[in-house]
Amino acid sequence: MDQLERPRPGILPLILMGALTGLLSGLFGIGGGVLLVPMLVLFLGFQQRLAAGTSVAAILPAAIVGGIGYAVQGNVDWVAAPLLAIGIVIGAQLGSYLLSRTPTGFLRWMFMVFLLVVVVSLWFVVPERDDTIDITVLTGALLVVTGLLTGVLSGLLGVGGGVVVVPILMFFFGASDLIAKGTSLIMLIPGSISGTFGNSRRRNVDLRSAAVLGIAASVLSPLGSVIATWISPFWSNVAFSILLGLILLQMLVRTLRRKK
Secondary structure: OOOOHOOOOHHHHHHHHHHHHHHHHHHHHOOOOOHHHHHHHHHOOOOOHHHHHHHHHHHHHHHHHHHHHHHOOOOOOOOOHHHHHHHHHHHHHHHHHOOOOOHHHHHHHHHHHHHHHHHHHHHOOOOOOOOOOOOHHHHHHHHHHHHHHHHHHHHHHHOOOHHHHHHHHHHHHOOOOOHHHHHHHHHHHHHHHHHHHHHHHOOOOHHHHHHHHHHHHHHHHHHHHHHHHHHHHHHHHHHHHHHHHHHHHHHHEEEHOOOO
8 A cells, every 4th residue: 555545644643743843843953853753653653754754844844933033033154054055955865865775784873973972072062152153165165064964864864964963063163052053944944845855756755744743843943942042051952962862762772673
């Protein structure tokens, strides 16, 4: 049976999942797919690819509204965001192409090591709220490369771009936590549009579910961006490290299960 011919999920569970995704998206500057995809698979019976494609489409409204929330507060780097977006759009296409041609086991373990280092670092390296990215020709090129590598990882491993970009902007480009989150959300917009077009052609997206999830997410995404400004950089780091730790645990469990 075609995966889009299965019984449609109820509106209420979609609204609840979308609301939670939107809140976390606005709070941490991430797409939210790392949480939404497993929820769609476990609770609503989505196949993995359909869940991933639906998640990519659903995050677009939340990224737009949440990004606007950060922008209104002056917490978006409008030079870094498009440079990252250029790289991530190209990288996502490359990652999708390499998905069936590249062994991802070693790459997955390397990414989990990266997440572990980030989780530990978040407890010791706390950015200042007035920190900004010093844009030069070199940093501009590195931002494009960062977006490119993030896009490839996203295509190969199914991880959200914000999970990678937010800590990199803080640790390697000197951005404040709010600038990193706001810039990440703006970066996700073209990536979501590009990914949704590709997934629609491959019938890997449930547009009805994505619309419900996206509308619900966009309602709470601004609240998440406001809460982010109320939390001190240290406690923001603590909360983000806990989220990344849960993502790391989820990836570890899924990787070990595949080996059985």
